[in-house]
Amino acid sequence: MDRRKYIENPYRPGAGHKPPHFAGRNRELSHFKQLLRQNFTTENLLITGLRGMGKTVLVGQLRTLAEREGWVWIGNDLSESASLSEDRMALRILTDVSDGLTRVLTHHNESRDGRYASHRNDDKDVPLPFEALRNMYEQAPGLPSDKLRHVLSRLGSMVNHAKARGIVFAYDEAQCLHDHAERNEYPMSMLIETIASLQKNEGVAQCLLVLSGLPQVFDALTETRTYTERMFHVINLDRLSRSEAYAAFMTPLSDLMPPLFAHPDLIEKVVDLTGGYPYLIQFFGKELVDHLLQNGGVLDVDQFPSDSVIDRLDSGLFAARWNRTTDKQRDVLKLIASRPNTSSPDFSAQDIASIKDSDLTSAQATQVLQALCERGLIYRTRHGRYAFTVPMSETMILRRFRNQAEVEESRQNALGLALAGPIEQPKAIESAESKRKRWSWFR
Numbered sequence: 001m002d003r004r005k006y007i008e009n010p011y012r013p014g015a016g017h018k019p020p021h022f023a024g025r026n027r028e029l030s031h032f033k034q035l036l037r038q039n040f041t042t043e044n045l046l047i048t049g050l051r052g053m054g055k056t057v058l059v060g061q062l063r064t065l066a067e068r069e070g071w072v073w074i075g076n077d078l079s080e081s082a083s084l085s086e087d088r089m090a091l092r093i094l095t096d097v098s099d100g101l102t103r104v105l106t107h108h109n110e111s112r113d114g115r116y117a118s119h120r121n122d123d124k125d126v127p128l129p130f131e132a133l134r135n136m137y138e139q140a141p142g143l144p145s146d147k148l149r150h151v152l153s154r155l156g157s158m159v160n161h162a163k164a165r166g167i168v169f170a171y172d173e174a175q176c177l178h179d180h181a182e183r184n185e186y187p188m189s190m191l192i193e194t195i196a197s198l199q200k201n202e203g204v205a206q207c208l209l210v211l212s213g214l215p216q217v218f219d220a221l222t223e224t225r226t227y228t229e230r231m232f233h234v235i236n237l238d239r240l241s242r243s244e245a246y247a248a249f250m251t252p253l254s255d256l257m258p259p260l261f262a263h264p265d266l267i268e269k270v271v272d273l274t275g276g277y278p279y280l281i282q283f284f285g286k287e288l289v290d291h292l293l294q295n296g297g298v299l300d301v302d303q304f305p306s307d308s309v310i311d312r313l314d315s316g317l318f319a320a321r322w323n324r325t326t327d328k329q330r331d332v333l334k335l336i337a338s339r340p341n342t343s344s345p346d347f348s349a350q351d352i353a354s355i356k357d358s359d360l361t362s363a364q365a366t367q368v369l370q371a372l373c374e375r376g377l378i379y380r381t382r383h384g385r386y387a388f389t390v391p392m393s394e395t396m397i398l399r400r401f402r403n404q405a406e407v408e409e410s411r412q413n414a415l416g417l418a419l420a421g422p423i424e425q426p427k428a429i430e431s432a433e434s435k436r437k438r439w440s441w442f443r
């Protein structure tokens with residue numbers, strides 16, 4: 001019997017997909033555990049990182065931890081929130097509260113021996129459905145922020161009733177939520193001011209805010225009326241270490257060996273290719289298992305990754321943004337990608353203007369950098385510098401220019417041949433070096 005037929009590819013490349021083996025992030029998890037155990041919450045959590053760095057998956061792990069420690073988890077994704085008014089934002093939070101509390105209370109009503117107390121139907125603290133919360137909100141006096149505070153400050157008895165320690169409010173893709181001073185709408189301010197005020201107020205349910213999003217979430221936060229650095233512990237998610245990347249990649253693979261077989265050199269090569277970037281671990285893991293399955297369970301080190309794998313990666317990760325750029329912007333991207341100090345993740349307009357091959361003034365560089373921000377290739381960092389939104393953008397840019405140069409070279413060769421007439425040319429033998437270049441992700 002061919003056992004390979006029954007193998008399901010375990011890797012999960014894709015936004016928010018739970019990986020088969022969650023690696024690393026121990027420091028982040030233990031810090032969160034401490035936050036959950038403090039008696040009075042004064043510190044909240046802000047998780048930032050580029051796309052694919054594992055924010056959503058980490059938030060999922062935090063949720064498991066929080067629920068295990070007896071907290072109620074109320075959360076959502078703010079990706080559709082760019083133009084929310086305060087009123088709409090307040091109602092969204094109430095919808096999430098209603099969903100979260102109903103889930104907890106119903107669950108514990110069903111499993112009476114659980115951590116939370118079961119509730120009786122005749123109890124006046126029945127889980128409040130959304131309509132009841134909305135009525136309470138609408139009848140409360142004041143601005144949307146006063147009304148929201150009023151409703152949330154009354155959740156204490158329900159949280160006590162559920163014998164929960166408190167509520168975690170968790171919002172992912174938080175960079176989408178903005179204040180709009182021009183419209184006099186401050187939904188982001190409202191969210192953090194409401195949580196801060198509940199945290200100052202003894203006697204109401206303990207709560208903790210977890211925000212996660214792209215690095216520019218800072219812009220949205222620092223523009224709020226009362227943001228203080230002290231309010232958040234900031235976690236900037238970076239790549240995994242090599243040993244963590246190895247564990248994330250190897251643990252699911254070793255379960256499949258045999259019947260699959262991957263030579264240790266091939267495994268080392270793939271771990272290097274991922275560079276510790278969580279999305280790439282899942283991407284290359286999935287591609288490798290697919291290729292092993294198609295190839296009778298074994299692969300030569302040189303057979304992976306094929307050009308089609310690299311093309312798929314490139315088109316998934318980078319191409320859409322790249323295709324929206326002009327030639328001039330591409331020239332500047334090339335300058336950035338080949339700047340002398342690529343070990344530093346960020347750069348300024350001045351850095352670009354002072355590169356040897358650059359003929360831009362600082363002001364011109366600023367203009368192009370702003371246009372690249374609008375196209376989503378780079379973003380302004382907290383310190384007014386710039387950085388790429390997609391990890392390894394430098395490598396992808398240089399790969400494109402190298403490909404373009406290769407195409408141009410072969411076009412020139414073809415032209416030369418055509419002009420020279422139909423002379424038999426010896427077929428170039430591909431050197432080991434040029435072969436390696438085609439797969440080497442890290443230049």
Ligand SMILES: Nc1ncnc2c1ncn2[C@@H]1O[C@H](COP(=O)(O)OP(=O)(O)O)[C@@H](O)[C@H]1O
Pocket residue numbers: 012013014015016017018019020021022023024025049050051052053054055056057058248278279280281282
């Ligand atoms: N700690 C980890 N170990 C292994 N794989 C991970 C880890 N964190 C994230 N991943 C994988 O990386 C990919 C991107 O994760 P995701 O949480 O969606 O990133 P983000 O929210 O930062 O864009 C997913 O395919 C996920 O399975």
Ligand SMILES: [Mg+2]
Pocket residue numbers: 015016055056057172
């Ligand atoms: Mg995410």
